[in-house]
Amino acid sequence: MIPKRGLLFLESHDLWIFKHVAELKSVSKAAEKLGYVQPNVSQRIKSLEDELGVRLFIRNNRGVTLTDEGLVLLEYTNQIIQLMDEAKSVVKPKKWRESLTLGASQTISAVRIPQLFSSFFKEHKNIDVKVRTHDTQKLQEMLSYGELDGIFAYGTFNSSQFESVYSYFEKIVLISPKKIKFEKQYEQTLIVNSNPNCIYRNKTLGLSKENKFLDSTIMEFDSLESILQAVHDGLGISIIPADVAKSRKETQSIQYKELSETIKIDFIIKRKKQHPKSLTKFIRFLALQ
Template sequence: MESHDLRIFKHVAELQSISKAAELLGYVQPNISQRIKGLEEELGTKLFARTNRGVTLTDEGKVLLEYTHHILLLMDEAKSKVNPSKWRESLIIGAPQTISAIKIPQLFSSFLKENKHIDVKVKTATNRKLQEMLSYGEIDGLFLIRTANRSQFETVYSYLEKMVLISPEYHGIEEKGNQTLLINSDPHCVYRDKLLRFSQENNFDQPIIMEFDSLESILQAVHDGLGISIVPADVAYSRKELQVFQYQELPEAIQIDFVIRKRKLKRQSLKQFIRFLEDRSPLE
């Protein structure tokens, strides 16, 4: 077995699609199919069952996938140990915009002081997309507000995040009519849900809803007097340009979890990051 074939097999298995794997890897589909066929012939067993929706692993394929994760991880670590100047250790972390805006820079400004040999990448997307990326092995771990797949993920660190209602300085929150709610377009965003519930609990009269794809757009919209929103307290208090805002800190906080895939073998850079998090105060 060649490592390149195992990497192709891993992508097909995690994406459950030969065509998607081909697109991701930049190959034509017949090339991927031929590689998988050659691997199956070498091992003398079927690795995938073909379906109308794509492919699923056979029992033999599941066994090979677990070994593939171990083999590729060890190969990457071996390269970084043998020639660290060429093959640096890597760590890929996922986080929604609300967390990547402040918390991620704060954490890594400390972590990288003692781990300068690690290259860090931060992927930002919706909660659902991030969980898919973690399931497929595209990221090593992620900061998550709602852990949906507890059977596949494990939580290794948690902290509490306060929330703040922000509005233009001249804006009256007590005015129940003509309120405009500025929310994230992600239907699973906890701050979106909180703002919508806040408007209901305070009997806002048919508020106008404006959706944005980014946290920065929401902050700018509040700054320009378009309406109100709920954001992490760290974000609200860290922006000098937000001094023209009114702040109303909400009584409850939300728990943020750092989750990884349930797997015995972890890359060394992830182990170091987990140890770094564990040394911090729990739920700080």
């Protein structure tokens, strides 16, 4: 815990700099993003450490990592910045708008999330929403550091740190070039995401194993659009969300086969007593869906 050393005069700007260094895990990257010279950022961090009487970061060859005291301060920093943003939006809403930053994988964010936001914005036009895309593991890390207000994700999560406040089930489909019959798909290349933890990648590989596909090669891509294009060009087969497939039915060269299995998607937030008002509004909105 951070020790009490009399009256502290923490400046919000110093906390803002600290937050950037903590999230980027680098003084130089934080300086570049903020438009400062690196010595200035280093000095502000040192002054903050001197004032608190603790080390906030451990320096290493790759950058910096937070100490236990630094993690505590980051938690409070996120709350302070959140309250400041809310205060500005209440005092002068025309100038300072509420914000909501969410995370999701590329596949999840392709169709379902835009549909949700379309309905959400009809009721809350004064909230600016940002969506960050990454793999589930990275999104959970960003959520724990306070970089995100909530994430749409699948699979297990740390229930002592996070909680699911909304969930839905996503249908999945097998997509393949129309010129190839399913019975002959054992000869096809498997088109998958390059992230080894991608659930759609694992479903595609699992389908190959279950059906005893022979001599199947694997072709990896970093984006959903590249996977769709690869199948469109006749390179192989893949498994994707049904909503994504339906939104691209105009692609005449792809055939779709809906599978019986579904995938559970959770909207996960950090366990804490107080959440941003914009997040509370979004959670209430999801409860009505």
